[in-house]
Amino acid sequence: MTSTVTIEPQSDSVPAASPQTSKMPLWKQEGAKPFLRIENVTKKFGEFTAVDNISLDIYKNELFCLLGGSGSGKSTLLRMLAGFESPTSGRIIIDGVDMAGIQPWKRPVNMMFQSYALFPHLSVEENVAFGLKREGLDRSEVKQRVAEMLEMVQLGHLGKRKPDQLSGGQRQRVALARSLVKRPKLLLLDEPLGALDKKLREETQFELINIQEELGVTFVVVTHDQEEAMTLASRIGVMNHGVIVQTAEPHDVYEYPNSRFVAEFIGSVNLFEGRVIEDLPDSVRIDSKDAGAVLFVNHGISCAPNQKVHVALRPEKTQISKEKPEGQQNCIKGIIEETAYMGSLSVYRVRLASGMEVRVTQPNTTRDLGARLTWNDEVYLYWDEDSSVVLTS
Template sequence: MTDTTTAQDASLALPSWRQKDAKPLVQIEEITKQFGDFRAVDAVSLDIYENELFCLLGGSGSGKSTLLRMLAGFETPTSGRILIDGVDMSHIPPWERPVNMMFQSYALFPHLTVEDNVAFGLRREGVKGAELKRRVSGILDMVQLGHLARRKPNQLSGGQRQRVALARAVVKQPKLLLLDEPLGALDKKLREETQFELMRLQEELGITFMVVTHDQEEAMTLATRIGVMNQGIIVQTAEPHDVYEYPNSRFVAQFIGNVNLFDGVVMEDEIDRVTIQCDAIEGLVEIGHGISCAPNQEVAVAIRPEKIRLSREAPEQTTNLAKGMVLDIAYMGSQSIFRIRLNSGQEVRVTQPNMSRDTSNRIMWDEQVYLAWDAYSCVVLTS
C-alpha cells in the first residue's frame, strides 16, 4: 500500500466535517433575519454535513428557532441564502424542500391511529398498498411501536407519542430532519433514555438531523457537533468535547456546564506555558501552553469544577493553588458538589465523585481546604 493510499484511507476515516474536501449537505451563507428593528439572526454562516446529528444550542431569544424555521421554509431570510445538496432553497416552498420537521408539541392527529399518523405524509405523496404498509410497519418496528399501531395518541405515554412523531417525520426519508426541542416534554429519566434512542435511530437511517435545544446536557449527549448561538450569532461551532474543554469565550464557558473564572494579568507567555497573576487565588496560574497575547494583557482563566482537587493538607506545588473554607456541600449520589469561599472572597465550585461508601474521612462544612489543579486543566479566555 502506498503512502498516498494510506493517507486517503485515513482521511476517509475522519468525520466528514474534518475532511478537507468534503461537501456539506447544508450550506447556510450569511443568513440574516430581521423583524422590524430587531435582528433575530445576524449574518450566520454554517455548514452541516451528511449523516450529522448537529445540535444548535442557545438560550431563549438566541435566534436558534428562527434559523430552524428558515431552513424549513416557514420564514424567509432578509438576506443571505440556504443551499441543501447544492440547491438554493430561497424561493422553494416548505412542502417542496427535501426537509421534514418534528415539532416540540408533536402535533399528532388525535382522531387517527398510530399507523395512520405515520402514514399521513406518504398517502399525500401517493404512496399506496404494499409499499405504504412496508414503509410504515418498518419505521414503527424501528421505533419499537409496531405493537401499538392501532392505538390513538391519547392511549400513549409521552415517550410513545414522541416516537410516533419521530416516525412520522422520518418515514418520508428526507435529506434533512429538523427537530425543535424534541425531548422537552419528557421527564428527566425518559429524556435521558430517549436521547440514546434518537442517536440509534439517526445512525440506522443515515438521515442528517439538526436539533434545536436549550439543554446543554442534551446537546452534549446527542451531537456530532454543536453550534452555540447568542444574540443571533453562532459564537462557536465544534465537537462536544472541544466546546466543553476549549470554549472560545466567557459566554461559551459559562453557558456549557459549570465553570470557575479567575480574572488575571499575563506575566509570562512562552511557547510551552503561560503564567498569569490572579488576585482571586492570591497567586499564579500556570498553563501548559502559550496564548500569543499582548504583554500584561487582562484575561480570564476558566477551570471546570471536576478538575479541581480538594485536600486538608497543602499540596507540594506553588502555582495553581488556592485556599478557602467550605460553605456548602450538596450530595448528589454519584458526586458531591462543594461551594468554597477562597481567602480572597471569591466563591468556587468543586465537584468530586463519590468513589467510596465510607464517609468517615470526608471533607465537611466550615473546614479549611486547599484547592489545586494541573497546568493542562484550565483554559485562558481573552474575550
C-alpha cells in the same frame, strides 16, 4: 430555477454510518462537500435582528445540534431551513440546491415539532401514514413503509392505538416516525425531547442516535439543554444573540471554550480574572486577585502585554484537601461554606480570601463518611497546569 425538488430516499449504496463512528468525520476531510450550506444568512423582524450573518456547513449523515438560550435565534434559523421563514439576506443550500423561493412542502426536509402535533382522532398507523397518503402513494407501499418505521421506533404493536392512549415517550416516537417515513434528506427537530421527564429524556436520546445512524439521515436539532446537545451531537453550534459563537465537537466545546460565554453556558465553570505577567510560547502566568495567587497554564495564548484575561477551570478538575500538596504550581486556600452529597459525587463551595466562591466536585469512590470534608473546614484547592484554559474574550 425550477421550484420542484424531488424527495428521494438515501441511496442503499451509501453506508448509514454516523460521523460519530467513522474514522475521519467529513468536516475534518479536506475538500469534503457540505450537505447543508448556510451562507451569510440574516433574519430581521423590523428593527430586531434574530439571526445575524450566520455561515455554517453541515455534512451528510451528521447529527448537528444548535444550542442556545431563549432568544438566541436557534429556532428562527431552523424555521428558515424548513422554509417557514425567509432569510432577509443570505442563502440556504441543501444538497446543492438553493432553497430561495422553494416552498416548505417542496423541500427535501421534514420537521418534528416540540408539541409533536399528532392528530388525536387518528390511530398511530394513520398518523404516520398521513403524509404518504397526501402524496398519493400506492396503498401497499404506504402500509409497508409505515410498518417498517413503526418497528424501527419499537411501536409496531401499538399501531391501532390513539395518541391519548400512549405515554409521552411513545408519542414522541410516533412523531419521529411520521417525520422520517417520507424519507427526507434533512430532518429538523425543534426541542424534540423537551416534553419528557429527565429519565425518559436520557433513554430517548440514545434511541434517537441509534435511529439516525441506522437511517443515515442528516439531523439538525435545536435544544437549550446542554447535556442533551453533548449526548446527541456529532458537532454543536453554540448560539448567542443571533450569532454562532463556537462550532465544534462536544468534547472541544466543553474542554476548549473560545469565550467566557461558552465556558459559562456549557456546564459549570470557575473563572478567575487576572492579568498576564509572563507570556511564553508554550506557557503563561497570570496574576489573579480573585485566586490570590499567580496561576500557571502550560499553553501559550495570543494577547497584549499585561492584558486582562480569565482562567477557566471546571469543578471536576479541581482537587481539594485539608493538607497542602507538594509541588503544585496552582494551589489556593479557602474555607468550605457549603457541601452537597449527590450520590455519585459531592459538591463543595469554597470561599477564598478574596471573597470569590469556587465550586469543586469530587467523585464518591468510597462509602466512608468519616473521611468526608464538611462545613468550615480549611482546605487547599489545586489543579494541574493543563487543566485550565485562558480566555481572552
